[in-house]
Amino acid sequence: MKIVVPMAGRGSRLRPHTLTVPKPLIPVGGKPIVHRLVEDIAKTSADKVTEIGFIIGDFGKEVEQELLAVAETLGAKGKIFYQEEALGTAHAVLCAEEMLDGPVVVAFADTLFRADFTMSPDVDGVLWVKQIDDPSAFGVVKLDAEGTITDFVEKPKEFVSDLAMIGIYYFKEAEKLRTELKYLIDNNIIKGGEYQLPDALRRLTEKGTKFKPGEVNEWLDCGNKAVTVFTNQRVLEFDKDKQLVSDKATINNSVIIPPCYIGDGAVIKNSVIGPHVSVGAATKISGSVIVNSIIQKEAEITNANIKDSMIGNKAAVLKQASDISIGDFTTID
Known part of the structure; x- marks a missing residue:
């Protein structure tokens, strides 16, 4: 089985953190979002993942090498x-045509999930969905009496379904x-200025492909x-039985309230950290109290x-502060 990960978006809602780092490489619980995403799929899939394709923008060679290393850790190529232009989800997926x-x-690579990614050999495909209170901001699916997906509606103004597509799909025969x-693309079928993946899914269902909803x-x-800080909190809760504090961190006269992730080479002195704090490698913290936050690498507090x-x-x-969001290389004193 192969995994294709479109991740070329700008991540503008998460600025300033995405000005220097692509959103899927922002760490939660000490591990990049995209790494957790493919790891969760590979871990629960009955089939071995042989290839992982990452569809990116101009992120630079360092990012590309990091992504290739993520695939390698899972035993995949x-x-x-x-994707050089933001032309929509359908266009993004087709960039990995081969x-x-x-x-x-x-x-x-926009979100993380807790789900069963088991793919039954008896279905043509699976679309993972989540029941939500307000579906008007999402693409939703309609089901028939047998629980097969019959239609896809993008951001419905009137209620048609509360099952939102969350951005993960399985295709038994991806060549279709x-x-x-x-x-x-060939017929320039565009909505909202972009080529939309649900339009391709609808054509597949019209030709007899039977998609089933997956439970999230x-x-x-x-x-x-x-929401990223909240996701970090939940991920730390999921991993609380693992060793999250590195043996290579230095912790002096400080209290760590679990669950917290403390990276290699971090130095924490005279501080109270936690709960729900992720501290990146080589970050230095002294005389501080930190709760429910993400601190990335080589920061100083x-x-x-x-x-x-964040x-x-x-x-x-270097001063008293609370509830802040500052990007890379920024100083507050």
């Missing part, structure tokens, strides 16, 4: 594809998807600072009171 044959999971994606236990958004915050790589907070 990594491939990089480029991978679209046989069993394929397409997973957009490839054909429909190419049809959209929890849907964790990483779209902005507040001194004499600060921080809660519900602090970027090599940033510095």
